[in-house]
Amino acid sequence: MNASEINHDPYTPVYNIKAVSRLVGLLPVTLRAWERRYGLPRPHRGQQGYRLYSEYDLRLLRWLKQQVEAGLSIGRAVEYWHELRALGRDPAAEQLAPAAVIESVSPSYLAQELYAALTRFDEEAAAEVVRRAFALYTVDQVLTEVIQPMLVTIGEAWHRGELPIAVEHYATQFCLQHLMSMLAASAPPSRPGVIVAGCAPGELHQIGLLMLVVMLRWRGWDVKYLGQDLKLEGMAEALAPLKPRLLLFTATRPESAQNLLGLPDALARFPEPKPWVVLGGQAFESLRLPESIPAIYLNAPPSETVRLIERLMQEHTPRRRIH
Secondary structure (H helix, E strand, C coil): CCHHHCCCCCCCCCEEHHHHHHHHCCCHHHHHHHHHHHCCCCCEECCCCCEEECHHHHHHHHHHHHHHHCCCCHHHHHHHHHHHHHCCCCHHHHCCCCCCCCCCCCHHHHHHHHHHHHHCCCHHHHHHHHHHHHHHCCHHHHHHHHHHHHHHHHHHHHHCCCCCHHHHHHHHHHHHHHHHHHHHHCCCCCCCCEEEEEECCCCCCCHHHHHHHHHHHCCCCEEEECCCCCCCCCHHHHHHHHCCCEEEEECCCHHHHHHHHHHHHHHHCCCCCCCEEEEECHHHHCCCCCCCCCEEEECCCHHHHHHHHHHHHCCCCCCCCEC
């Protein structure tokens, strides 16, 4: 469904089960069990049989969850809801605010809303924008068309002196927290091979890499994320039991990229077959390491980079170098 076609009536079904699971904090298996056993909620079925939930369904699920967290069984919570309805009250409907008239819910519009919320330190409003974005768009779209451009806009405003550094730090930490929560919420790996991802030695900028990691994890890849400033010393000995198929490093500064000159020594300590070495980030837009380092340089947009990494993971014998 195109975002511009979405009716914002609170009873219009627009959320898929994955979005509802994330927005409400209930596993899909729980949502299906409540529907099967208690008839609540009652999602609409799309043309292909997929469940679609409305804003009202979200409110009802949140209310039921609150009752369970307060000590009621889910069965008793459902009975309580029916009792209230018989008395002319619907706690889910009571929570519904009048539908707002929104001219556009494009990714760029959501990015602007997120920018406005974060620059005024309004965490609740920012979280609501993110929830809406994930309900309407894919993970890739939210990360690359909402969060990434918003962060770029904030960074550029800071460089121009229009925003204090505190705002830039706050926005960065907000996005980091959400990305890490997405890693924690991803399903167990379902595809063969291990990817090890980390920032180059001395590199502290991790959001770009984290976006790639989240996109890969949500596609079912087994990605071990090692964070900022990944030292090469002892890396092979620590990672050898994993038998990684691919090592992914990113760097935004030339100094951090130069710290990867020790990669040949580190790779020599890995057992055969040696892993791919993939390098990305702003530092590698013009910089290349010596030919002795069998690196693959990926400077494409995030979604295309993910596809290239997937292609590499499906190949068996690493080639020496791709420019």
